[in-house]
Amino acid sequence: MLKKRKTTVYALGQYLSMSAHKARRVIDQIRGRSYEETLMILELMPYRACYPIFKLVYSAAANASYNMDSNESNLVISKAEVSEGTIVKKLKPRARGRSFPIKRPTCHISIVVKDISLDEYIEVDFLDPLRWSKKLKSKKKYTAMAYHNMYSNGGVWDKK
Structure with a gap:
């Protein structure tokens, strides 16, 4: 069975003292x-608006x-989005x-x-008896899934 793996992290900046319209001008770039x-x-x-966004990107990488x-x-x-406060x-x-x-x-x-x-998915074998024993832990096996390229399907540019 395949289990989805967490590959994303985020950083959130709230109540930043600037207009959302001016911040979107930088975020779109x-x-x-x-x-x-x-x-x-x-x-x-x-x-x-670049300096607070720079700090947020640096924090997300950390x-x-x-x-x-x-x-x-x-x-x-x-993903990068700006909402009005x-x-x-x-x-x-x-x-x-x-x-x-x-x-x-x-x-x-x-x-x-x-x-x-x-990889976005990891292979988990639920029928493995070693997985259920408390003494021995089974190692996670990584599958050779096709890499989902975010640039090829136009998913980045869909603004709906």
């Missing part, structure tokens, strides 16, 4: 790219190396006792990183 290429792009882009023991050269940004409202005092509203938008950014070197 890095979606579907490799980890090393993403870091180069974010360092060279002239937008203010999560992948700690949780899955994966190499950073095998990581790909499989709450709007912080303030009042600025103006002339003649009036006030003027100031609206500071926030956004939530999630970065999902996938390790392309790991």
Whole structure:
């Protein structure tokens, strides 16, 4: 029997003080790219939104190396999305006792990183008697499954 293996990790940044529209401008450039290429792009882009996104991508890679023991050269940004957060409202005092509203938008950014070197499925034999004994543990067998290429089917560019 085949069992699905976890190959993705994520990093989440909430209530970042920037507009979701301006963050999407940067996120659209890095979606579907490799980890090393993403870091180069974010360092060279002239937008203010690049630094918090850079920190999130770096954090997602650190999560992948700690949780899955994966190499950073095998990581790909499989999913990156921006959603609008709450709007912080303030009042600025103006002339003649009036006030003027100031609206500071926030956004939530999630970065999902996938390790392309790991197989997605592992073979599990439920009828193996060694698997059920507490003294001996059976080793996991990896199958030679066909690698699912995310660039060939256009899955990265489907924005629905």
